[in-house]
Amino acid sequence: MQLIWEGFVEALRLLLGGDAALYQIALRSLWVSGLALTVALVLGIPLGGTVALTSFPGRRLIVTIINTGMAAPPVVVGLLVALFLTRNGPLGQFRLLYSNWAMVIAQVIIALPIVTGLSLAALQQLDVGLRQQIAALGANRLQAFFYQLREIRVALLAAVMAAFGGIISEVGASIMVGGNIRGYSRVLTTATVMETGRGNFDIAIALSVILMLLAFFVNAILTQIQQRERPR
Amino acid sequence: MTRALRKSRLLALAVLALLLLAALPLLAGCGSDAEDGEAAEEPQEQSIARDQLIVATTTSLNDSGLFEDVVLPAYAEIAPDVTVKVIAVGSGEAIAMAERGEVDVLTVHSPAAEQEFMDAGYGTLRLQFAYNYFIIVGPESDPAGVADTATAAESFAAIAGSGAVFVSRGDESGTHSKELKIWEGAGREPSGDWYLSTGQGMGDTLRIASEKEGYTLTDTGTYLAQRDTLDLVPLSPESADLQNTYSVILLDQNRHTAINAAAAERLAQYLVSKQGQEALATYGEEEFGEPLFRPYAETLGSY
Numbered sequence: 222m223q224l225i226w227e228g229f230v231e232a233l234r235l236l237l238g239g240d241a242a243l244y245q246i247a248l249r250s251l252w253v254s255g256l257a258l259t260v261a262l263v264l265g266i267p268l269g270g271t272v273a274l275t276s277f278p279g280r281r282l283i284v285t286i287i288n289t290g291m292a293a294p295p296v297v298v299g300l301l302v303a304l305f306l307t308r309n310g311p312l313g314q315f316r317l318l319y320s321n322w323a324m325v326i327a328q329v330i331i332a333l334p335i336v337t338g339l340s341l342a343a344l345q346q347l348d349v350g351l352r353q354q355i356a357a358l359g360a361n362r363l364q365a366f367f368y369q370l371r372e373i374r375v376a377l378l379a380a381v382m383a384a385f386g387g388i389i390s391e392v393g394a395s396i397m398v399g400g401n402i403r404g405y406s407r408v409l410t411t412a413t414v415m416e417t418g419r420g421n422f423d424i425a426i427a428l429s430v431i432l433m434l435l436a437f438f439v440n441a442i443l444t445q446i447q448q449r450e451r452p453r
Numbered sequence: 454m455t456r457a458l459r460k461s462r463l464l465a466l467a468v469l470a471l472l473l474l475a476a477l478p479l480l481a482g483c484g485s486d487a488e489d490g491e492a493a494e495e496p497q498e499q500s501i502a503r504d505q506l507i508v509a510t511t512t513s514l515n516d517s518g519l520f521e522d523v524v525l526p527a528y529a530e531i532a533p534d535v536t537v538k539v540i541a542v543g544s545g546e547a548i549a550m551a552e553r554g555e556v557d558v559l560t561v562h563s564p565a566a567e568q569e570f571m572d573a574g575y576g577t578l579r580l581q582f583a584y585n586y587f588i589i590v591g592p593e594s595d596p597a598g599v600a601d602t603a604t605a606a607e608s609f610a611a612i613a614g615s616g617a618v619f620v621s622r623g624d625e626s627g628t629h630s631k632e633l634k635i636w637e638g639a640g641r642e643p644s645g646d647w648y649l650s651t652g653q654g655m656g657d658t659l660r661i662a663s664e665k666e667g668y669t670l671t672d673t674g675t676y677l678a679q680r681d682t683l684d685l686v687p688l689s690p691e692s693a694d695l696q697n698t699y700s701v702i703l704l705d706q707n708r709h710t711a712i713n714a715a716a717a718e719r720l721a722q723y724l725v726s727k728q729g730q731e732a733l734a735t736y737g738e739e740e741f742g743e744p745l746f747r748p749y750a751e752t753l754g755s756y
Contacts, residue, residue: 307664308664308684319665400649400651401653403649407652411652415653418542418546418624419625420546420549420550
């Protein structure tokens with residue numbers, strides 16, 4: 222019990238003292254996951270829309286694969302990405318393994334099915350009548366798509382939160398493809414694992430507190446946007 | 454009509470599902486209660502029965518397989534009534550666990566930290582039982598010219614001046630503290646873009662060194678076990694500043710009464726016995742073509 226208490230005290234001291242290394246790690250976590258999330262949104266929403274609004278042979282299989290992807294274990298993603306990026310691997314010439322880019326790639330792969338699957342589900346839930354109405358009003362396909370996205374914005378923001386939560390808190394893939402290199406590819410989760418391994422519980426707690434605060438603020442902002450137009 | 458039937462069936466299913474859901478927390482609650490009770494009792498039982506020996510060991514010692522293949526089978530014959538649990542962590546964490554009284558005995562290789570631990574009165578006896586040499590590995594092209602150096606300090610100085618990458622464990626393990634000591638001897642400050650600190654185990658650090666075409670300091674066992682998958686070759690001389698000594702440390706039962714000192718003593722006795730020293734002198738020969746450890750008694754001139 223004393224260990225936990227001392228940890229929290231030390232955590233507060235580190236946080237308020239503005240420990241430069243700690244904030245550098247937090248910022249790195251934020252930009253790696255932020256970039257991965259952006260890429261996942263840019264790719265995932267159109268992908269989800271295409272699968273939701275069109276019909277083609279094998280569609281159900283694709284949806285099953287996307288939904289399975291939502292449950293893909295990050296360590297499996299990490300292993301695959303590592304095998305592809307290793308110097309002797311198929312993408313070895315880019316020398317990306319053990320870098321921030323490798324972490325971004327792994328996190329995109331983790332977040333993409335979440336964004337795709339959840340936006341797909343939300344779009345499919347929309348009333349068919351609405352779609353016909355939009356078409357009747359003379360909207361082209363792109364306009365119609367954006368209109369429908371507006372309609373599902375609450376669900377879309379939920380998808381954003383789920384995806385962000387999934388990757389900012391992810392450790393298995395990040396440590397495998399990022400390498401937890403100090404001042405270079407060390408992020409909040411990998412640093413927490415490392416400090417716990419070293420027995421530095423105080424720093425590990427400080428890192429956890431930052432991680433939770435980060436998640437809280439990002440989600441607070443997204444929730445604010447999501448709940449703005451709540452029907453009364 | 455069939456539709457109505459289907460509807461009512463669905464309703465029944467839904468009700469059943471809800472009931473199950475409602476019952477789940479109850480079931481789960483019972484389960485966790487029982488577990489809590491067990492967890493609370495267990496440590497007490499252990500301290501009375503003393504049928505368990507928890508060994509905190511370094512990852513390098515454990516990964517070599519020495520414990521699993523040699524020490525544990527031999528110990529099972531010496532003390533068949535004791536269950537041994539080996540916890541493999543860095544030397545730093547192993548020592549921290551011993552300070553908190555979470556383990557019964559230590560086998561580590563971090564002489565400076567061990568001395569501190571003994572000075573602070575946590576340990577009752579420290580016996581050196583094995584040694585080997587750390588090796589410096591790097592890319593075959595050897596841009597820093599490590600192969601031409603005579604001591605580890607010279608090798609490190611050559612690496613620091615060459616612009617080549619050096620990958621460090623950075624995890625306060627025995628290997629890491631050895632590395633820092635060599636930097637000290639080399640009179641170089643290990644920092645900068647060329648110095649990558651992974652904070653991870655030897656295997657991961659070797660892989661990162663291989664990917665980055667850099668140098669690293671490694672124990673023999675981990676390197677030999679993984680060399681097939683690495684683009685790294687051994688480059689260092691067998692110099693005195695690379696010697697790696699393993700010690701077994703007995704802990705003070707007066708500080709933490711739960712410590713199983715008797716079982717720990719039997720382990721230490723085995724490790725320094727003629728039988729134990731002979732067994733570890735040949736361990737690894739079959740698999741790697743050379744033994745992974747040398748008996749410490751060898752340095753004393755006799756068994």
